[in-house]
Amino acid sequence: MSIAQASPRFQYIPHYKPNQLLCGYGQTAIITGWTVKQSIAKRLEIEEYAVIGNLYSATRGISPLLRNLIANPHVRFLVILNATKEDRNSGSGECLRDFFMKGFTLGKSDTGRDAWIVNSPVTGYIDIEIDGEVLEKLRQSIEVRDARSIEETVQTVKSFYQRQPVEAWGEALTFPVLETMPSILPGTRYGHRIEGKNIAETWVKILHRIKTTGTIRPTGYDGKWQELIDLMAVVTDEPADFYFPEPNYLPIDRAFIEEYISQILDDSPYTEGVKYTYGQRLRSWFGRDQIEQVIAKLIGEIDAASGVMSLWDVKDHEKGGSPCLNHIWVRVVDNELSLTAVLRSNDMFAAWPANAMGLRALQQHIRDAIADRSEYNLTMGPLITLSQSAHIYDDTWENVDKLIANQYERIINQRDFYDPSGNFLIEIEAGQIVIQQTTPGSGEVVACYTGKNPLKIIREICTASPAIIPEHIGYLGIELQKAYDCLKGDRAYIQDR
Numbered sequence: 001m002s003i004a005q006a007s008p009r010f011q012y013i014p015h016y017k018p019n020q021l022l023c024g025y026g027q028t029a030i031i032t033g034w035t036v037k038q039s040i041a042k043r044l045e046i047e048e049y050a051v052i053g054n055l056y057s058a059t060r061g062i063s064p065l066l067r068n069l070i071a072n073p074h075v076r077f078l079v080i081l082n083a084t085k086e087d088r089n090s091g092s093g094e095c096l097r098d099f100f101m102k103g104f105t106l107g108k109s110d111t112g113r114d115a116w117i118v119n120s121p122v123t124g125y126i127d128i129e130i131d132g133e134v135l136e137k138l139r140q141s142i143e144v145r146d147a148r149s150i151e152e153t154v155q156t157v158k159s160f161y162q163r164q165p166v167e168a169w170g171e172a173l174t175f176p177v178l179e180t181m182p183s184i185l186p187g188t189r190y191g192h193r194i195e196g197k198n199i200a201e202t203w204v205k206i207l208h209r210i211k212t213t214g215t216i217r218p219t220g221y222d223g224k225w226q227e228l229i230d231l232m233a234v235v236t237d238e239p240a241d242f243y244f245p246e247p248n249y250l251p252i253d254r255a256f257i258e259e260y261i262s263q264i265l266d267d268s269p270y271t272e273g274v275k276y277t278y279g280q281r282l283r284s285w286f287g288r289d290q291i292e293q294v295i296a297k298l299i300g301e302i303d304a305a306s307g308v309m310s311l312w313d314v315k316d317h318e319k320g321g322s323p324c325l326n327h328i329w330v331r332v333v334d335n336e337l338s339l340t341a342v343l344r345s346n347d348m349f350a351a352w353p354a355n356a357m358g359l360r361a362l363q364q365h366i367r368d369a370i371a372d373r374s375e376y377n378l379t380m381g382p383l384i385t386l387s388q389s390a391h392i393y394d395d396t397w398e399n400v401d402k403l404i405a406n407q408y409e410r411i412i413n414q415r416d417f418y419d420p421s422g423n424f425l426i427e428i429e430a431g432q433i434v435i436q437q438t439t440p441g442s443g444e445v446v447a448c449y450t451g452k453n454p455l456k457i458i459r460e461i462c463t464a465s466p467a468i469i470p471e472h473i474g475y476l477g478i479e480l481q482k483a484y485d486c487l488k489g490d491r492a493y494i495q496d497r
């Protein structure tokens with residue numbers, strides 16, 4: 001038996017997101033950004049740090065982080081690690097440092113909620129429920145250092161530990177957290193198809209579908225999400241230089257995408273603390289360049305149904321943080337190249353737009369490489385993503401509601417009256433309602449329905465063409481009822497009059 005140890009002088013109590021934090025007995029909090037926190041923890045003694053945690057997003061992550069620091073006033077030192085491309089993209093570490101250096105101001109969040117806004121070029125929110133004076137005291141009481149590498153982080157933490165223990169800066173305090181609850185419509189859980197012309201508009205439709213019909217479940221990250229299973233998004237016409245709406249309601253901009261595309265297209269060496277990059281999985285992880293493989297495959301056999309790239313390694317089960325993007329297929333039909341990607345888990349609010357644009361860039365790269373190296377001058381077909389867990393985290397629900405309120409109706413009401421199930425021409429002939437179904441393009445007749453009972457005819461049409469779009473079948477119902485009334489009243493019927 002070992003001799004009982006004296007109880008530690010400082011003990012970190014994680015009130016918010018407890019399962020995401022590594023807690024210790026020191027006075028230094030370590031914010032690792034996107035770097036894996038274990039890669040720091042394994043180089044330190046537990047007495048040397050108070051807590052180690054990631055900070056992925058400034059809008060969502062800073063508030064719970066500061067709440068925890070206020071509840072643990074023995075934390076007097078903070079090290080912010082800014083080591084990866086993802087950190088630069090998200091700006092979360094920069095924003096946290098700006099909170100301590102430049103302070104915060106009363107303002108409104110994107111969704112119009114009162115909030116403390118960090119004085120920073122990176123947007124960062126702090127819950128208004130937290131007392132401003134306490135936040136100010138926290139700012140004055142903590143010594144903050146930046147670090148660019150794991151090594152620098154470890155050295156800084158150790159140097160703080162060498163100092164004498166410092167008194168807590170105040171009483172431990174907690175402040176109330178407001179919960180936002182969604183209202184949910186009934187709907188199917190498994191298998192959804194959502195189509196749009198570009199990534200931005202498809203995104204709004206996806207968010208609407210999940211937000212209105214998704215199942216609310218606990219996440220693995222101390223919170224909730226709303227999700228649908230197997231959501232397929234078909235983007236038909238994303239332009240080569242990407243469509244960014246004005247004003248831009250996407251969570252990303254052109255500068256971000258330029259950086260992000262290289263994470264999908266380019267190889268990168270293994271780096272400690274970085275779990276994976278998609279480019280690395282595609283270009284070198286399995287000892288082959290899979291992007292080059294599918295280019296060569298299609299040039300040799302343009303009809304091949306084996307243009308497959310795999311990002312999932314069977315060893316991924318043995319570690320946390322496995323790639324979300326698992327599988328990519330490319331396929332040429334009618335001289336157009338489509339790309340389909342399968343994602344095991346997909347944050348549809350914060351990550352899908354970047355995932356989709358990155359994949360679109362890969363699709364373009366493959367098309368262009370085939371055109372450069374062969375006779376095939378393919379056009380760009382649709383980009384299709386299939387997200388198994390298509391989810392929205394609870395800390396973004398408010399933003400999603402606001403976005404849907406501002407954008408969804410306008411997008412859904414851009415009607416082109418195009419239905420892949422075709423058109424329906426309605427007439428009355430010899431005491432019967434006669435409906436001809438034609439192809440959407442050339443208008444060739446493909447089927448004919450006759451009868452007197454509108455409901456029976458509608459059922460026949462739905463049985464034969466179950467993918468008919470909902471608004472179209474509603475329209476047909478109205479027209480058939482009008483035809484029926486004319487038939488009964490012995491009046492002439494003309495469609496759409």
Ligand SMILES: O=c1ccn([C@H]2C[C@H](O)[C@@H](COP(=O)(O)O)O2)c(=O)[nH]1
Pocket residue numbers: 220321322324325345346347348351352355
């Ligand atoms: O390219 C990516 C990488 C990550 N995620 C999201 C999905 C999950 O919300 C979270 C990963 O969590 P795990 O499934 O690894 O626990 O990040 C994406 O949507 N796309």
